[in-house]
Amino acid sequence: MALKTFSILSILIFLCVSIEAIRFDNYTLYKVLPKSLEEIKILEDLQNSGAEYDFWDDPVPTAEYINILSKPELKNDLENFMGSYGIDFLVTVPNIQKLIDNEKKGKYTRNNDKSMKWDEYYDLEDIYAWLDDLAAKFSQVSIIEGGTSYEGRVIKGIKISHGPDRRAVFIESGIHSREWIAPATTNYIINELLYSDNEEFKAATRDFDWYIFPVTNPDGYVWTHLPEGDRFWRKSRRPFGDQFGVDLNRNWNTNWLEKSSNLNPASNNYAGPGPFSEIEARSLSAYIIDMADKIDLYISFHSSGQILLLPFGNTTDPLANYYDAMWIGRRAIGALAFKHGTQYTIGNIAEAIYFATGTSVDWVKERLNIPLAYCYELRDKGVFGHALPPDQIKPTGEETMDSVIELVHQAKRLGYMVPYVEKSSASVLSVSILMYLVVAAKLFL
Numbered sequence: 001m002a003l004k005t006f007s008i009l010s011i012l013i014f015l016c017v018s019i020e021a022i023r024f025d026n027y028t029l030y031k032v033l034p035k036s037l038e039e040i041k042i043l044e045d046l047q048n049s050g051a052e053y054d055f056w057d058d059p060v061p062t063a064e065y066i067n068i069l070s071k072p073e074l075k076n077d078l079e080n081f082m083g084s085y086g087i088d089f090l091v092t093v094p095n096i097q098k099l100i101d102n103e104k105k106g107k108y109t110r111n112n113d114k115s116m117k118w119d120e121y122y123d124l125e126d127i128y129a130w131l132d133d134l135a136a137k138f139s140q141v142s143i144i145e146g147g148t149s150y151e152g153r154v155i156k157g158i159k160i161s162h163g164p165d166r167r168a169v170f171i172e173s174g175i176h177s178r179e180w181i182a183p184a185t186t187n188y189i190i191n192e193l194l195y196s197d198n199e200e201f202k203a204a205t206r207d208f209d210w211y212i213f214p215v216t217n218p219d220g221y222v223w224t225h226l227p228e229g230d231r232f233w234r235k236s237r238r239p240f241g242d243q244f245g246v247d248l249n250r251n252w253n254t255n256w257l258e259k260s261s262n263l264n265p266a267s268n269n270y271a272g273p274g275p276f277s278e279i280e281a282r283s284l285s286a287y288i289i290d291m292a293d294k295i296d297l298y299i300s301f302h303s304s305g306q307i308l309l310l311p312f313g314n315t316t317d318p319l320a321n322y323y324d325a326m327w328i329g330r331r332a333i334g335a336l337a338f339k340h341g342t343q344y345t346i347g348n349i350a351e352a353i354y355f356a357t358g359t360s361v362d363w364v365k366e367r368l369n370i371p372l373a374y375c376y377e378l379r380d381k382g383v384f385g386h387a388l389p390p391d392q393i394k395p396t397g398e399e400t401m402d403s404v405i406e407l408v409h410q411a412k413r414l415g416y417m418v419p420y421v422e423k424s425s426a427s428v429l430s431v432s433i434l435m436y437l438v439v440a441a442k443l444f445l
């Protein structure tokens with residue numbers, strides 16, 4: 001009996017130890033400010049040296065700053081290293097665990113879709129329950145499944161449609177699991193499309209179909225919320241030996257493995273064993289292919305840095321409709337700045353941040369010829385990074401919603417998006433003539 005009691009006690013102790021939370025007590029977040037290409041190279045060598053620092057930004061020639069998270073036992077080494085090379089830095093968060101402890105976690109109440117708040121972060125179960133309740137409440141909302149995850153979770157989204165024959169806006173979010181502001185902002189946009197009294201918002205909802213996936217890396221997102229998980233986990237959760245996960249935004253079949261990715265499973269930029277090796281990227285891409293001929297505008301949400309990106313990540317050349325996309329994007333970031341004064345920069349991936357390949361926006365542009373593809377790197381600019389406080393969810397959502405609607409508005413002005421019109425011989429003829437004139441203008445001007 002005593003032996004049995006001891007065995008049970010041993011098992012309980014093992015379980016308690018095995019589910020111990022990963023904590024970040026006295027981990028320090030630095031904002032490093034390189035002044036030259038030489039300093040960038042020094043930081044790049046540090047990143048590649050195997051030192052146990054978490055680089056939230058890559059040291060690249062265009063970097064204004066680089067967020068680095070350090071363990072407490074390595075803090076002095078990092079500061080001495082940067083001091084020895086004269087590299088400037090600021091401590092933005094001296095103890096990031098305090099920031100995590102202050103992250104307000106919401107609890108959604110079923111059958112009350114208005115219980116979703118905009119100063120709280122929600123886990124996957126609550127987000128999916130909210131989507132289900134929206135579909136039950138609104139006749140124009142239906143649940144869609146964009147694929148599955150390694151651990152068997154559905155990539156759940158919603159379609160908002162006011163009728164057939166509409167062109168589509170496609171939104172994917174949360175492919176990097178630690179970037180909690182991305183799903184939160186996507187949920188805010190869903191809420192505005194369904195509830196806002198703003199006439200421009202209502203027109204955009206009515207005139208186009210919206211396919212929206214708040215979390216496209218469900219396993220990783222769940223892991224960032226679990227007590228035993230890692231709040232700053234970026235990748236998926238498929239095991240590779242004693243390592244886990246693939247950077248799903250380096251796994252798409254476009255210039256795979258060329259830039260800002262590698263074949264080291266321990267790396268945050270691990271691209272996987274091959275293009276579309278991961279079921280999340282592969283199944284979501286199959287869903288997109290099936291409806292690609294409907295999509296006029298593709299949007300991906302990430303954080304952070306306050307940048308609006310467009311393809312491509314393998315070259316700074318102004319390919320495809322670069323100048324039109326930039327013109328539309330500049331007006332979109334202008335609209336974004338209006339409400340809260342938040343300043344964004346814009347450019348293609350390679351010119352605005354760094355060379356990066358295997359991304360979703362490059363793939364939809366290159367392989368599917370979707371006219372407009374953008375990636376938002378949401379707030380902020382190197383203060384909180386991936387630990388953005390929940391009191392910034394609502395203002396981030398407000399300004400981003402304004403920006404997305406401006407994308408739609410300007411895309412319509414340039415003829416890239418055609419709103420739905422009632423079918424009559426006159427209206428069909430009018431739209432056909434308009435599109436012919438737009439295309440002719442692009443060809444001959």
